[in-house]
């Protein structure tokens with residue numbers, strides 16, 4: 001870091017409890033003036049995530065710095081003629097990663113040097129490692145990243161409990177609705193079958209819209225593609241609904257929906 005550089009503490013404010021908790025910790029440690037609550041908005045978040053973010057920001061005493069590309073993930077898929085999927089999600093790359101890099105570049109043009117903070121806990125050190133790798137192998141100069149919940153806080157910190165009981169802020173509703181991945185309102189192209197079964201169970205209309213998007217994409221570009229794969233071939237949400245979900249009893253669906261997708265790919269969006 002150059003001498004006399006103006007350091008800014010850039011908290012990746014993702015809409016989750018951990019990132020809000022880390023934001024408060026950073027403000028308590030460094031004061032508000034040099035802290036930025038940074039949020040890259042895909043415009044697909046659940047409305048209650050937006051409510052939580054606003055209430056937590058207000059408690060912390062900072063405005064959210066919201067950066068928005070202007071396109072939704074669906075816009076990105078149709079524009080690129082490529083349907084995002086578990087292996088390649090260019091929605092994340094264009095709406096989050098690229099926006100973050102542009103923001104960092106602009107900070108540096110103003111003589112500011114970011115230190116980036118993530119709300120990642122001690123049970124997710126592998127994610128911290130991959131983020132550290134990411135931010136040291138950028139097309140820009142490397143950026144320092146910090147993980148206060150791993151390196152600086154007590155290991156048994158109960159962020160969710162403290163936010164609800166001490167801050168008096170209700171957690172985003174998706175926490176209580178069985179979603180293991182709470183970004184993009186449950187419509188993440190990287191999610192797996194159990195997650196999509198939960199989406200069908202909790203918000204069937206949202207599942208129907210997502211299924212419709214996948215069908216429109218396939219028809220428009222006449223491509224046999226899907227967000228999911230089964231036995232190595234594309235497996236659409238429509239097939240999944242007809243062949244699996246609608247054949248289950250309500251009890252079976254409920255049990256299936258609450259299981260975790262072990263093969264789901266950890267998404268950069270969970271922390272950004």
Ligand code: SF4
Pocket residue numbers: 042044073084089091092095183184187188189190267269
């Ligand atoms: S959460 Fe999923 S759908 Fe949303 S931008 Fe990230 S990868 Fe894409």
